[in-house]
Amino acid sequence: MNLILLFEDDxxxxxxxxxxxxxxxxxxxxxxxxxxxxxxxGLCNGKTGTATVTAKxxxxxxxxxxLEHEPLASLPLTIICALPRPPTFVKVIECAVAMGVKKFVFxxxxxxxxxxxxxxxxxxxxxxxxVMRALEQAGDTVFPDIVFKKRFKPFVEDELxxxxxxxxxxxxxPGAGSRECxxxxxxxxxxxxxxxxxxxxxxxxxxxxxxxETVTFGKRILRVEHAVPVLLSRLF
Amino acid sequence: MNLILLFEDDxxxxxxxxxxxxxxxxxxxxxxxxxxxxxxxGLCNGKTGTATVTAKxxxxxxxxxxLEHEPLASLPLTIICALPRPPTFVKVIECAVAMGVKKFVFxxxxxxxxxxxxxxxxxxxxxxxxVMRALEQAGDTVFPDIVFKKRFKPFVEDELxxxxxxxxxxxxxPGAGSRECxxxxxxxxxxxxxxxxxxxxxxxxxxxxxxxETVTFGKRILRVEHAVPVLLSRLF
Numbered sequence: 001m002n003l004i005l006l007f008e009d010d011x012x013x014x015x016x017x018x019x020x021x022x023x024x025x026x027x028x029x030x031x032x033x034x035x036x037x038x039x040x041x042g043l044c045n046g047k048t049g050t051a052t053v054t055a056k057x058x059x060x061x062x063x064x065x066x067l068e069h070e071p072l073a074s075l076p077l078t079i080i081c082a083l084p085r086p087p088t089f090v091k092v093i094e095c096a097v098a099m100g101v102k103k104f105v106f107x108x109x110x111x112x113x114x115x116x117x118x119x120x121x122x123x124x125x126x127x128x129x130x131v132m133r134a135l136e137q138a139g140d141t142v143f144p145d146i147v148f149k150k151r152f153k154p155f156v157e158d159e160l161x162x163x164x165x166x167x168x169x170x171x172x173x174p175g176a177g178s179r180e181c182x183x184x185x186x187x188x189x190x191x192x193x194x195x196x197x198x199x200x201x202x203x204x205x206x207x208x209x210x211x212x213e214t215v216t217f218g219k220r221i222l223r224v225e226h227a228v229p230v231l232l233s234r235l236f
Numbered sequence: 237m238n239l240i241l242l243f244e245d246d247x248x249x250x251x252x253x254x255x256x257x258x259x260x261x262x263x264x265x266x267x268x269x270x271x272x273x274x275x276x277x278g279l280c281n282g283k284t285g286t287a288t289v290t291a292k293x294x295x296x297x298x299x300x301x302x303l304e305h306e307p308l309a310s311l312p313l314t315i316i317c318a319l320p321r322p323p324t325f326v327k328v329i330e331c332a333v334a335m336g337v338k339k340f341v342f343x344x345x346x347x348x349x350x351x352x353x354x355x356x357x358x359x360x361x362x363x364x365x366x367v368m369r370a371l372e373q374a375g376d377t378v379f380p381d382i383v384f385k386k387r388f389k390p391f392v393e394d395e396l397x398x399x400x401x402x403x404x405x406x407x408x409x410p411g412a413g414s415r416e417c418x419x420x421x422x423x424x425x426x427x428x429x430x431x432x433x434x435x436x437x438x439x440x441x442x443x444x445x446x447x448x449e450t451v452t453f454g455k456r457i458l459r460v461e462h463a464v465p466v467l468l469s470r471l472f
Contacts, residue, residue: 217469
């Protein structure tokens, strides 16, 4: 935890927060915070700054907060990802959120096992936990937008055009017709990432019809949780 | 498993292998291989190619092997990494091996917990399992060299110079004196990656004295298992 996330209801006065949950536990047992110490904090979806410990008891800490810095820059990227199996889903979220992705669409494709949609990791509360961990790790405060689309065809035919308007449209897809993934783009990107078994030809055609170009990034076949940081690092 | 790794003692004839372990289980239950099917294989530290299933029983599969392709290109990189906690160690190995790293040195630094050195994941057999998984994922056959150095000072003072000779020497270290990590190098690199808590000033000084330049890759603080693919993707 490189930043403690604060929420409106933590405030007991305009510039003072009181924490008694896992954030207190972290400040107490990991950071060994004592009265007078300064900790790095950030307001949910807002500025970051420092908090000075003003009081500490056995179960809570009070801090005077000074929020002065804008949140970290985010990546101008929408990730559209075939829903991975649950442990991979968590890894993708934690990595991409830490790297600054603010918009995710998880979709059904032919090679996504339907059972993945039943996983408890997709529940709002669990998802929020993993997002918070990633923001706290990176030092960010801005929560991403994460949506789920259980039907490929209506999503691609009815929603993808508006969602990807004005962006460079890329689909990671190892194949004969794919070109090398571009590097160092300074422009908004919509990036489609297929499932472990790949997109099927019909899905690739739908995406190409929607204006996407297929790209590869080498001969090695990487797991989705590794492909994501590799692609993000390459694109931006 | 995108490639089945073969070893000399799998061969029952000059061009025929017989598999009855987890590779058979994979060919049988995941790939549903039947007589006549072709599977992608590679010889440990050697060429890759195809294997045609010639016989299959309840507990074994026999395949005629044709090895014709050179193994995938590897990265001209030595990673020198502060020993991470065991789950992170496994993630770093699996990701970096899949990406083509062939030389690892895991070292002790001031902020590495000594208990990490007792972990069973460092045992040769466990390590080999994770390396194989990564090679099979990537489609590679060449095993990396992984060494452990439990003492920072003698390693840096007596061995690092020879180890890093003729390479670009970089140490990932967020700090005021660090420059942006270079991109797209086409040259051998030795890359030092510190522990989660960072290198201490004295360690940074020793590395600078040994010819290393400190580099950063942005304001976001990433976990070691995410920093590795980001750095590799950026450097090569």
